[in-house]
Amino acid sequence: MEAKETLDTKGLSCPMPMMKLAKAMKGLNSGDVLEMLGTDPGTKSDLPKWCEKSGNKLLEGKDLDGGVFCFYIQKK
Amino acid sequence: MSDTKKTGVFNDLYQLFFAKHWPVWVGAILAGALNVLMFGISGPWSGSAGYSSWGKNIYDSMNMLGFDGTQSFLENKWAMLSIMIIAGSFIGALMSKSFAIRIPPIGEIIKGILGGCLMAIGATVGIGCSIGGFFSGVPSLSGGAIMLTIGLFLGTIVAVKYLFWEMEHLPKISTGKAYTFLGADEGKGNWQKWLGIIVAIALIFVAYNFFQTGHNIIAWFVIIGGLLGLISQRSIFCIVRAFREPFMSGDADGAKGIIAGILVVLFGFVVIKTMNIGAGDTMARAIEMKAVHNNFWLRGLLGGFVFGIGMTIAGGCAVGTLWRMGEGQIKLWFAALGFVLVSPISSKFIVPWVEDIIPFSMRFKNYLPDYLGYSGSIALVLLILFVWYWFATWNERTGKFSQF
Numbered sequence: 001m002e003a004k005e006t007l008d009t010k011g012l013s014c015p016m017p018m019m020k021l022a023k024a025m026k027g028l029n030s031g032d033v034l035e036m037l038g039t040d041p042g043t044k045s046d047l048p049k050w051c052e053k054s055g056n057k058l059l060e061g062k063d064l065d066g067g068v069f070c071f072y073i074q075k076k
Numbered sequence: 077m078s079d080t081k082k083t084g085v086f087n088d089l090y091q092l093f094f095a096k097h098w099p100v101w102v103g104a105i106l107a108g109a110l111n112v113l114m115f116g117i118s119g120p121w122s123g124s125a126g127y128s129s130w131g132k133n134i135y136d137s138m139n140m141l142g143f144d145g146t147q148s149f150l151e152n153k154w155a156m157l158s159i160m161i162i163a164g165s166f167i168g169a170l171m172s173k174s175f176a177i178r179i180p181p182i183g184e185i186i187k188g189i190l191g192g193c194l195m196a197i198g199a200t201v202g203i204g205c206s207i208g209g210f211f212s213g214v215p216s217l218s219g220g221a222i223m224l225t226i227g228l229f230l231g232t233i234v235a236v237k238y239l240f241w242e243m244e245h246l247p248k249i250s251t252g253k254a255y256t257f258l259g260a261d262e263g264k265g266n267w268q269k270w271l272g273i274i275v276a277i278a279l280i281f282v283a284y285n286f287f288q289t290g291h292n293i294i295a296w297f298v299i300i301g302g303l304l305g306l307i308s309q310r311s312i313f314c315i316v317r318a319f320r321e322p323f324m325s326g327d328a329d330g331a332k333g334i335i336a337g338i339l340v341v342l343f344g345f346v347v348i349k350t351m352n353i354g355a356g357d358t359m360a361r362a363i364e365m366k367a368v369h370n371n372f373w374l375r376g377l378l379g380g381f382v383f384g385i386g387m388t389i390a391g392g393c394a395v396g397t398l399w400r401m402g403e404g405q406i407k408l409w410f411a412a413l414g415f416v417l418v419s420p421i422s423s424k425f426i427v428p429w430v431e432d433i434i435p436f437s438m439r440f441k442n443y444l445p446d447y448l449g450y451s452g453s454i455a456l457v458l459l460i461l462f463v464w465y466w467f468a469t470w471n472e473r474t475g476k477f478s479q480f
Binding site for chain 2: 018
């Protein structure tokens with residue numbers, strides 16, 4: 001999937017990944033896609049809820065190797 | 077055919093417990109029930125007492141600061157509980173294949189240490205942390221605990237403002253080299269499940285040994301600690317999230333979950349206190365005054381404020397730090413280190429100074445039923461919980477105080 005920007009939050013724990021995600025999304029234009037990489041298990045629950053609330057679209061979420069996960073989020 | 081059915085049954089169970097996180101309210105209600113059980117066995121749940129015991133044991137082993145004769149961590153139920161919360165969370169993380177050693181950038185590690193130090197100072201000055209001072213203190217109908225809770229709120233708000241400021245002006249603190257080890261590969265990682273089962277069996281074996289040697293309270297605390305760790309890890313049970321999220325994402329699930337847990341603890345504690353469970357008539361007052369300390373009002377408020385800043389910067393409260401350690405989050409290992417090493421120092425050097433400057437009228441034991449009766453005290457706690465629930469829910473809908 002093509003992403004305009006990649007946000008790397010690997011190693012960070014709650015609440016930094018979600019704070020950085022919100023900041024990164026503010027810098028994007030409507031329709032842009034952000035790729036987010038992370039390792040904090042709590043973020044996997046927080047992120048879909050936040051997308052639902054904020055109106056941004058969660059396009060895809062998947063696990064990569066080594067305990068890393070990846071989400072693609074499209075700005076509303 | 078029967079094998080297929082058996083596999084299906086176990087697979088359903090696995091999916092139920094470990095495929096996704098549980099709702100916070102499920103974890104909070106279960107943790108609340110275990111807190112009541114701990115009161116029935118020995119005393120209300122305390123988080124900071126465990127850190128403090130570990131710290132004293134470390135200084136004692138090095139013959140420093142005059143902590144000779146400190147009770148061994150093997151005999152201290154709170155020290156044992158805290159280590160078993162880490163173990164229980166480790167089991168939960170392994171079973172859900174979400175364990176990994178997560179090393180953050182150096183700036184985050186320093187924030188972890190500082191947060192832990194502030195939590196230690198806050199817990200010793202305020203006589204209570206997010207668990208003993210709040211999750212046990214408020215349902216114990218302690219006036220000081222309510223002041224400590226207000227302090228926690230205020231400290232959290234200040235620290236949230238700092239975190240946003242830091243992200244704008246000092247972004248390098250949370251960026252830089254980070255490392256992750258031992259994480260499960262995509263579609264693999266069954267070794268984590270097997271290791272989880274082995275650690276669970278080892279934990280049961282430890283409890284069994286304590287029972288065999290007649291240390292029944294410690295044995296039960298091993299089991300309860302393991303369960304608390306597992307429950308907390310699976311439900312993201314963390315007091316700091318409940319206090320912080322209305323001022324960050326606006327999510328109210330954490331607050332609503334913790335309120336549900338407090339209601340369970342309130343019900344159980346009031347039954348124990350009014351029925352004098354665990355005491356003869358002469359001990360009734362001692363049971364009533366459990367988790368009620370000399371911290372009304374300024375001492376509790378001040379301690380809660382400092383603890384609130386610490387837990388928000390560290391990213392974990394007294395229990396959130398422990399279960400995140402079990403998930404392999406290194407920042408919280410450093411937060412625990414700060415908490416453990418500074419607790420005894422603060423008790424020995426900062427607390428006497430605080431007691432000197434705060435007059436007794438601002439640091440006395442306030443047991444609410446002595447002033448309001450049981451009905452009035454329960455009504456007051458319910459009113460506070462209702463106002464918190466209303467605020468969190470209204471704020472989630474309107475986004476008035478949330479930042480993103």
